[in-house]
Amino acid sequence: MPDRAPDPARQVLVTDEGPVLVSGPVDIVLPDGSHVRSDRPVTALCTCKRSRRKPFCDTSHRRKVRSSNEEKNNGARH
Amino acid sequence: MLGTSPVRPVEAPPLPQPRGPLSAAVIDALRRGPTLLPPVDGADPHGDDLQLALYCLYEMHYRGFGGVPDDREWDPALVALRVAAENAFLDALRAEADPSDDVDAEIGALLVEPVEGTGPSWHLAKDGERWQVREYVAQRSLYHLKEADPQAWVIARLDGPAKAALVTVEHDEYGAGNPDRMHARLFADMMRALDLDDSYGAYLDAAPAEALAEVNFMSLCGLRRALRGALVGQFATVELTSSPGSDRLVKAMRRLDLPEAAVEFYAEHVEADAVHEQLVRRGVIAPLLAAEPALAADVVFGIRASGLLADRFGERLLRHWAEHRSSLRHPLPDAPQPDATQPDATQPDAAQPDATQPALA
Numbered sequence: 001m002p003d004r005a006p007d008p009a010r011q012v013l014v015t016d017e018g019p020v021l022v023s024g025p026v027d028i029v030l031p032d033g034s035h036v037r038s039d040r041p042v043t044a045l046c047t048c049k050r051s052r053r054k055p056f057c058d059t060s061h062r063r064k065v066r067s068s069n070e071e072k073n074n075g076a077r078h
Numbered sequence: 079m080l081g082t083s084p085v086r087p088v089e090a091p092p093l094p095q096p097r098g099p100l101s102a103a104v105i106d107a108l109r110r111g112p113t114l115l116p117p118v119d120g121a122d123p124h125g126d127d128l129q130l131a132l133y134c135l136y137e138m139h140y141r142g143f144g145g146v147p148d149d150r151e152w153d154p155a156l157v158a159l160r161v162a163a164e165n166a167f168l169d170a171l172r173a174e175a176d177p178s179d180d181v182d183a184e185i186g187a188l189l190v191e192p193v194e195g196t197g198p199s200w201h202l203a204k205d206g207e208r209w210q211v212r213e214y215v216a217q218r219s220l221y222h223l224k225e226a227d228p229q230a231w232v233i234a235r236l237d238g239p240a241k242a243a244l245v246t247v248e249h250d251e252y253g254a255g256n257p258d259r260m261h262a263r264l265f266a267d268m269m270r271a272l273d274l275d276d277s278y279g280a281y282l283d284a285a286p287a288e289a290l291a292e293v294n295f296m297s298l299c300g301l302r303r304a305l306r307g308a309l310v311g312q313f314a315t316v317e318l319t320s321s322p323g324s325d326r327l328v329k330a331m332r333r334l335d336l337p338e339a340a341v342e343f344y345a346e347h348v349e350a351d352a353v354h355e356q357l358v359r360r361g362v363i364a365p366l367l368a369a370e371p372a373l374a375a376d377v378v379f380g381i382r383a384s385g386l387l388a389d390r391f392g393e394r395l396l397r398h399w400a401e402h403r404s405s406l407r408h409p410l411p412d413a414p415q416p417d418a419t420q421p422d423a424t425q426p427d428a429a430q431p432d433a434t435q436p437a438l439a
Contacts, residue, residue, distance in 0.1 A: 021356055041254060042246065057349075058348050058349065059352045066192075
């Protein structure tokens with residue numbers, strides 16, 4: 001994570017395009033009161049509301065392009 | 079953290095069958111010690127012979143082969159041949175990948191999703207068959223059973239924040255301290271759930287040049303410090319494109335009603351790589367280029383060359399599947415078998431014994 005703060009406070013990085021990145025294992029409390037735990041070194045939480053794996057980001061925030069002629073576009077090849 | 083499953087004894091895979099004069103000489107030299115090695119000139123840099131020769135020489139730096147002394151990894155004659163073969167491969171890639179040092183534009187192009195794509199995961203998600211999923215996984219096993227290993231070589235060549243972030247991603251690939259969550263281990267679990275042989279190197283003979291070339295490119299960039307920028311570009315390509323692709327493979331497996339143990343590997347990658355994408359862009363590439371701006375063109379080269387090789391692999395799969403043929407050199411038993419009356423260079427007539435039973439049994 002860039003610009004890590006010198007104090008031990010947990011870093012939360014708000015991206016301008018999609019998820020919020022939270023460092024360290026986290027316990028996430030959902031609106032219905034249930035808990036989801038993530039043990040990843042960094043967790044990406046969905047903020048665009050389009051993820052099908054909420055509360056986690058699944059890259060659904062990415063811009064969609066209609067023509068796959070826009071070559072360079074790797075998403076088409078995998 | 080300790081894993082829950084028993085530790086398997088380490089067994090080096092057997093040497094593969096040669097595919098031409100270069101690979102025959104390499105395999106013979108690994109077995110018996112180098113004598114006179116042939117020149118690399120003239121071998122197709124993307125062909126089976128050169129790619130298998132390279133793959134075998136690289137494998138000496140990972141796990142080696144049964145019956146081959148470990149010291150042959152650094153035999154000067156074999157190292158010289160490896161460098162000559164990889165220079166031929168590298169020259170071919172440099173000639174195909176248009177040069178650019180605009181890393182932002184290159185990354186931006188990877189971050190849009192087509193509404194309708196054409197690669198193997200799109201086909202598998204929409205109307206792939208079970209035998210095609212098995213072929214895909216068998217070929218991917220060459221990398222995924224050593225997932226993250228080729229990229230680990232670059233750690234020592236990075237410094238500061240780029241190194242820390244790359245290690246964070248690698249740590250996650252290695253299960254973040256839990257051996258049961260190692261991605262290579264999840265891949266092996268998926269292979270068994272698909273009745274595939276999960277022993278290391280089991281599908282080397284079956285894998286075509288296009289599958290070997292993708293792994294060889296990682297090994298090449300991992301082993302050469304001069305290509306550290308390209309390695310980071312290759313790593314970024316995988317991490318940036320894997321999430322949506324993995325999601326389509328999850329769809330394919332669910333549609334085909336494959337076991338949950340098979341689905342887990344790609345399901346894990348949807349979430350993990352959504353995080354890795356962010357870490358690679360913000361944590362690795364940005365500080366790497368701030369520290370070493372001259373590497374920009376190599377980062378782009380790594381992205382473009384991995385893209386070209388991924389396209390070649392994908393095209394081979396789709397071309398064969400469209401003709402209802404196996405994309406492997408030796409089809410699995412549930413795949414369409416080659417017609418013995420129509421010999422085809424890419425479809426050897428002698429189908430290899432099936433590897434659905436673990437070789438150790």
